[in-house]
Structures are given as C-alpha cells and as structure tokens.
Amino acid sequence: MxxxxxxxxxxxxxxxxxxxxxxxxxxxxxxxxxxENNNDNPMPSTYLTGQHGARAAYESLVRSGYNIERWERPLGELAANAGPGTVVIFAQPFTRETQDFKAVDQIVARGGRVLATGFWGGYLVPEGDPGTPTEFTFAACQLEPQGLDSLANTGEVWMVPEATWQVGNSRQRIQYDCAGQPAVVEYTYGSGHVVWWASSTPLENGSLARAANFDLLLNSLGPREGHHFYWDESLHGDVRSEWSYVxxxxxxxxxxxxxxxxxxxxxxxxRRSGPVREMPPPARATPIEFLEALGSLYRSAGASSTAVMIAWERFRRYALRLCGLRQAPVGAEELAAAIRRRFPNADSSLAADLIACEGARLNEKIEPRAALKIIQLLYHHRQMLAAASKLGSISNPAESIESTRNERPS
Structure with missing residues (x-):
C-alpha cells in the first residue's frame, strides 16, 4: 500500500x-x-546553566525560601509598584535607554534595594561612577575587606573584576577591594540602598560555591522577611518591551x-497545465443551446442513424414538394429519378448520395462522423435544389407568356 x-x-x-x-x-x-547555554556565554542569566550562568544562584534562593521571581517586562512597570520591600538584582545589565535609568532611580528613591554588577551596572544605579581598572587581571582575585559594615564581614570572597569605582562621595563605602581598587561598594540613596559589585563572578554557576561567594550574595540582598525579590532579565536582551516579541x-x-x-x-x-477555474459559459443563444442539447442527446444515446433518418425524411418531403408529387413513401432511386425529371441539371452524384443515405438510416452502428458527412451531403443537395427551383420560378412566367402569344392567333 x-x-x-x-x-x-x-x-x-x-x-x-x-x-x-x-x-x-x-x-x-x-x-x-x-x-547560548554553554561556557562561552558570559551572560549571568538565570536561564543558563553554563559556567557564567546564574541559574544555580536563582534556584538556591528559591530553595532558601526567598520570595523571588524573574522580571522580564519593562522596568517602568516594576518602578511604578516599587516600595521599601522591593529588592532588584541587575547582574551584568546593559542598556542605554533613559527610561531604564529613570526606573532604577525611582525604585531606589521609593526605598527599594538594588544590587548591580559590572561596568554598565555601575552606570545604571543612581550616583554611580564606575571606571576601568588600571590593571586588568584575568584570574580570580581574593577580595580584601575594607569596610566595617556587615557586608565586609562576609568572609573570603573571590571575583574577577571587570570595572572599578571612582570614590568621591562620602556616603559611598568600599566594602571590598582587589589590588587597591574598589570591588564592592555600598551606599544609601534617598530612602533606598545600593550595592555594586565589580563583576558578577560570585553569583555565577562556576563560582557560587567557592569560599563565601554565596554569603556575599545573601548579605548584599539584605533580610529575607518582608521583601519581594526580582531578578531582572529584561536588560539581558531577552525582552525589552511588549513590541520586542515581534x-x-x-x-x-x-x-x-x-x-x-x-x-x-x-x-x-x-504546475497544472490547464486553468484552475472552469471556462466561463458562452452567451445564451437559444438555437445554439438547442443544437448542443440535441447533439449531446444523440451522442449519449448513440442514435446517429436516427439523425440520418430525420435528415432523410425532411429532404424527401422537400424534394417531392418541389417535384409536384404527392407525399408518399418512395425509395432513393425513385426519388432521384423524380428529381432528375424535374431538374435535369441536378448533380450527377445525387442518386448515389441518396442511396447511401437510405442505407445509413437503417445502420444503427454507423459512426457519428459518417452520419455527419451524409447529413451534410443531403443539405448540399437541398441547397442546390432550392437554387434551381428559384431559377425555374423566374423563367417559367416568360415561357407561359410566350406560349400564350403563340396560341392566340391560332
């Protein structure tokens, strides 16, 4: 099959x-x-399980009882509902949109807490002043505690810094540094609180379990009770707005x-050779429709001999009327002889064609093409007889007048 x-x-x-x-x-x-879910992707997204992803940190917070969720809509919606119990994590964000900077400023001003990492994370937070470190290192650096706050007492922390902080504000406190350059900065802005990391290394999958990196994340987020935590994914290029879906x-x-x-x-x-639609029907014309219907009827019934019989009978009656004979059944030879007497100049093939027609009308197996040819021959002879009769009707009055003139003297 x-x-x-x-x-x-x-x-x-x-x-x-x-x-x-x-x-x-x-x-x-x-x-x-x-x-995108491999070790070469540097994005610390909560959806990625690679070395630099942050799925382990997100799931660890969920299992620890934190009321946390991913935020994938525009930040303006989050800022409109932010309050003292709002905590937002911006892991390596990237944006140059003014509305995003205003949204983060609004979140902090309303008493929210923000953790931002990386160079662009420093630009995102209010009063941020990040810079490039004077000496770049591609190896993990053990951070040195500098502050007196609880955040500086987290313990041993490892990080690969990618930025530094230009300290110029007395409210901004350096909690950890790497080779003399600030790596963890904490400060208060309005009613809110800001924590900045030089990179997101401590919360990445490959470094989360090293030393006290996870404790640094917990201390940066603050107390768990009474707070709602959001891990921002909208600035990772996944979803920027509702139109980003298109x-x-x-x-x-x-x-x-x-x-x-x-x-x-x-x-x-x-690929089809013919038209997809049927051809439009022809204009209505009663004679044409009658002929097509009659032809279709004869073709479906196989009655070619019937058509020949009808044509023969009509020709016989017409010829007898022209010859002045009474309408009576006559054979083909008798009819041809009568026509010859009346019209001496008739076609020489008349007798043969009439005999063939008489035989065809009795042949029920005659082909349609042969029947059509015979009917056309009868039509031809009828036209010839009609033309001859017209010539005879014109010449007969002159002959009768001449004969009358010849009879009067006698």
Whole structure:
C-alpha cells in the first residue's frame, strides 16, 4: 500500500518534497544556530546553566525560601509598584535607554534595594561612577575587606573584576577591594540602598560555591522577611518591551517559513497545465443551446442513424414538394429519378448520395462522423435544389407568356 494512496501521484510527490525540505531546514537551523547555554556565554542569566550562568544562584534562593521571581517586562512597570520591600538584582545589565535609568532611580528613591554588577551596572544605579581598572587581571582575585559594615564581614570572597569605582562621595563605602581598587561598594540613596559589585563572578554557576561567594550574595540582598525579590532579565536582551516579541531570530525564521510555504502554494497550483477555474459559459443563444442539447442527446444515446433518418425524411418531403408529387413513401432511386425529371441539371452524384443515405438510416452502428458527412451531403443537395427551383420560378412566367402569344392567333 502506497503512502497517501488517495492523493494524485503529482500531489503525493509534492507533499513528500515539502516534508523533506521542512525536515532538512529544521536540522540545518539546529546545527547553525548558536548554543547560548554553554561556557562561552558570559551572560549571568538565570536561564543558563553554563559556567557564567546564574541559574544555580536563582534556584538556591528559591530553595532558601526567598520570595523571588524573574522580571522580564519593562522596568517602568516594576518602578511604578516599587516600595521599601522591593529588592532588584541587575547582574551584568546593559542598556542605554533613559527610561531604564529613570526606573532604577525611582525604585531606589521609593526605598527599594538594588544590587548591580559590572561596568554598565555601575552606570545604571543612581550616583554611580564606575571606571576601568588600571590593571586588568584575568584570574580570580581574593577580595580584601575594607569596610566595617556587615557586608565586609562576609568572609573570603573571590571575583574577577571587570570595572572599578571612582570614590568621591562620602556616603559611598568600599566594602571590598582587589589590588587597591574598589570591588564592592555600598551606599544609601534617598530612602533606598545600593550595592555594586565589580563583576558578577560570585553569583555565577562556576563560582557560587567557592569560599563565601554565596554569603556575599545573601548579605548584599539584605533580610529575607518582608521583601519581594526580582531578578531582572529584561536588560539581558531577552525582552525589552511588549513590541520586542515581534523581533529576534524566532520571528525571522517565522517569516522565512511563511515565504517558503507561499512559494510551495504557488508551485502546487502553477504546475497544472490547464486553468484552475472552469471556462466561463458562452452567451445564451437559444438555437445554439438547442443544437448542443440535441447533439449531446444523440451522442449519449448513440442514435446517429436516427439523425440520418430525420435528415432523410425532411429532404424527401422537400424534394417531392418541389417535384409536384404527392407525399408518399418512395425509395432513393425513385426519388432521384423524380428529381432528375424535374431538374435535369441536378448533380450527377445525387442518386448515389441518396442511396447511401437510405442505407445509413437503417445502420444503427454507423459512426457519428459518417452520419455527419451524409447529413451534410443531403443539405448540399437541398441547397442546390432550392437554387434551381428559384431559377425555374423566374423563367417559367416568360415561357407561359410566350406560349400564350403563340396560341392566340391560332
């Protein structure tokens, strides 16, 4: 049993090609698209399980009883509902939008607590003044405690700093540094609180369990009770606004699929040799419709001999009327002789054609083409007789006048 045997062979072949192309594209996309969940991705997202991801820290907070959730909508919505119990984590954020800076400023001004990491995290928080370190190191650095607050008493902390802090505000306190450069800064702004890290290394999957890195995260977030924690994912490029859903690689692939489907639909119709729609019906004309209906009737009934019989009978009656004879059944030879007497100049093939017609009307197996040819011959002879009768009607009055003139003297 063939696959989809109910389909036409061409339709079945087109369907198989379409399925094969779709499977091939899916495999190609799976091989070509980059894998973001690997150790080469530096983004500390809570969705990633690679070395630099932050899924372990997020799930650890959930298991520890923290009321925490991911935030993927615009920050303006979070700022509108922020309060003293709001705590937001910005792990390596990146944004240049003014509304994002205003939203973070509003969150802190309303009494919220913010933890930001990295160079752009320092720009995001209010009164932030990050800078590039004078000496870059690509190895983990054991931070040196500098402050007297509880955050500086966390213990041994390891970090790979990627930025530093330009200290110029007396309210900004350095809690840890690396090689003399600030690595953890804490300060109060309005009614809120800000904690900045030089990088997100302590909360990453690969470094969370090292020394007291997880304790640094907990102390930076503050007390658990009475607070609602948000881990921001909106500044990681995943979702920036509601309109961001209409962009990105997924939508590009969707448009590509729609274009390919449209091309396949066009090919599925254009491959046919004839028109898809039926031809428009001809204009209504009663004689033409009658003839087509009569021809269809004869063709479906196989009554070619009947058509010949009707044509023969009409020709016989017409010829007898022209010859001045009474309407009576006569054979083909008698009819030809009567026509010859009345019209001496009749076609020489008249007798043979009438005999053939008389034989065809009794032949029930006659082909339609042969019957049509005989009917056309009868029509031809009828036209010839009609023309001859008209000439005779014109010449007869002159002959009768001449004969009358010749009879009067006698």
């Amino acid at each position: 063939k696959f989809m045997s109910s389909l036409d062979a061409k339709d079945r072949r087109l369907l198989l090609w379409s399925v094969s192309i779709a499977i091939g594209l899916a495999v190609l996309i799976g091989l070509v698209m980059p894998n 962009s990105g690689p997924t939508v590009a692939l969707l448009w590509t699929g729609l274009i390919l489907i449209s091309i396949l639909i066009v090919f599925s119709f254009s």
